[in-house]
Amino acid sequence: MKSVVVSLSGGMDSSTLLLRALSEYDNVIAVSFDYGQKHRVELDRAQSLVNYLKEQGQQVKYQTIRLDGLTPLLNSALVEGGAEVPEGHYEQDNMKATVVPNRNKIFSSIVQAIALSTANQNESTCDIALGIHAGDHAIYPDCRQEWRDADDQAFRVGNWDVGRVGHFTPYLHTDKFGILQDGEVLCKELGLDFNEVYSRTNTSYKPIQHLVEKKISVLASLSEMQQIPVWFSDYKSASSVERIEAFIKLGKPDPVAYADETGPVTWEVAKAHVEQVLAQHQA
Numbered sequence: 001m002k003s004v005v006v007s008l009s010g011g012m013d014s015s016t017l018l019l020r021a022l023s024e025y026d027n028v029i030a031v032s033f034d035y036g037q038k039h040r041v042e043l044d045r046a047q048s049l050v051n052y053l054k055e056q057g058q059q060v061k062y063q064t065i066r067l068d069g070l071t072p073l074l075n076s077a078l079v080e081g082g083a084e085v086p087e088g089h090y091e092q093d094n095m096k097a098t099v100v101p102n103r104n105k106i107f108s109s110i111v112q113a114i115a116l117s118t119a120n121q122n123e124s125t126c127d128i129a130l131g132i133h134a135g136d137h138a139i140y141p142d143c144r145q146e147w148r149d150a151d152d153q154a155f156r157v158g159n160w161d162v163g164r165v166g167h168f169t170p171y172l173h174t175d176k177f178g179i180l181q182d183g184e185v186l187c188k189e190l191g192l193d194f195n196e197v198y199s200r201t202n203t204s205y206k207p208i209q210h211l212v213e214k215k216i217s218v219l220a221s222l223s224e225m226q227q228i229p230v231w232f233s234d235y236k237s238a239s240s241v242e243r244i245e246a247f248i249k250l251g252k253p254d255p256v257a258y259a260d261e262t263g264p265v266t267w268e269v270a271k272a273h274v275e276q277v278l279a280q281h282q283a
Contacts, residue, residue, distance in 0.1 A: 003027040003126040004168055005115045007107050008050075008062075010042030012243055013131035013171065015049055015201045016183040020170055021129050022058050023186055027122075029061045029114065033107055035100070036071025036079045041231045042202040049200040056192055065110060076100040078205060085205045089281040090238035095139045098205060098238070104132065104142035105151060112155045112165065119164035129168040135175035135242060145172060176246040184250065199255035203243040204233035208259045232259030235270035244274040 004021045008014045008030040021028050032046045043064060050062045077083045077097040086094045111128045119126040136143035148169060156162040171179050187194045211227040234240055235258045247254040248271060258270040 001026045001122065001124055003115075003118050003122065003124065004029070004129050005111050005118065005126065006030040006129040007111050007131065008032050008046050009131070010044070010046035010049070010201060011131075011203050011239075012183075012198065012201045012246075013133055013176065013179050015046070015197065016179050016186065017129055017131040017171065018049070018053075018060070019183060019186040019190060019192070019197070021168070022053070022060070023189060024168075025127075027061075027118075028059065029063075029118065031062070031111065031114065032064045033067055033110075034064055035067040035103070035106075036074070037100075038078060038080055038082070038085070039202060039205050039207050041207050044231075045200050045202045049197065052196055052200055053192075056190075058190065067106070070106075074100060085237050087206075087236040088238060088241070089277055090135070090242040091138045091281070092238070095238045099140060102142070104130070104140075104147070108151055109155075112159075115165045116159060116161065120161055125164050125166065127166045127168040131171060131179075132169055133171040133175060133179060134173055148172070176242050177249045180246045180250050194252075195255040199257075201256065202231075202233060203239050203256075204235075204237060205239045206234040206237040208232045208234055208261070210259055210263055212264070230257075232257050232264060234258070234260065235265070235273055236260070240270075241274050241277055244270055245278060247271075248274065 002025045004025040006018050006021050008018055010032060018030055032043055034043055050060050053060055071079050076099060077085045078100050083097060086097055108130060115126040115128045132143040141147055152167060184194060187197055209229050209231050212230045213225050214228045215223050216226045217223045233256050235244060244254060253267040258265050
């Protein structure tokens with residue numbers, strides 16, 4: 001039995017990684033981390049995606065691990081109490097404010113522990129899967145090959161039976177567009193609806209909540225319109241710009257709902273803004 005533990009953030013990259021894992025492994029374990037991130041909606045999306053996958057006959061063991069006690073001790077724009085998340089192109093120097101110190105090391109240490117435990121329990125092998133990719137190399141040092149290799153070495157020095165654990169980082173040398181292309185192929189291979197999968201992901205570091213009117217059933221034969229708070233993705237933060245660029249290159253509209261401070265916006269509005277940001281960056 002081929003086993004793997006996937007670090008699932010709820011974003012586009014790790015969600016595609018989960019699909020790739022389902023395609024290549026027999027036993028898939030996915031874990032998410034609550035570390036006090038402002039974009040905690042990603043955890044809801046991760047759970048929603050796992051629920052959808054199970055409805056489609058896919059087998060995933062899923063758990064969220066709470067690390068929120070770390071929140072007041074971390075210095076990053078991404079955690080509650082941190083500075084404002086910057087906007088603009090994802091390779092701009094000010095995007096370093098979105099680095100969470102040692103985040104991937106914290107996550108990988110836990111994933112490694114689960115993988116080694118799984119391997120020993122089953123007396124077989126188990127890989128750890130991380131969605132690190134080339135598009136993040138400029139800003140996030142813990143998404144680079146040299147970090148992964150050093151992290152792996154530390155794991156092997158500090159544990160027994162480490163030969164049973166391997167790495168699965170299929171996107172290390174590609175970007176978000178390459179990941180999305182793989183996701184399109186995987187949805188067809190696994191019999192999944194592309195829009196259903198990617199509407200259940202969150203890449204935005206600045207999600208926005210707005211009240212939306214929805215019909216709510218109050219009795220068996222009676223319903224009424226109520227205003228319900230709904231989370232939308234922003235389209236101006238660097239993470240969103242990178243995601244929207246990938247969908248533009250793919251030639252498909254992003255199924256995620258976007259909004260700004262004025263309210264929900266169409267895909268065309270989000271697309272036009274990102275095209276402008278990309279043009280300015282290339283100028």
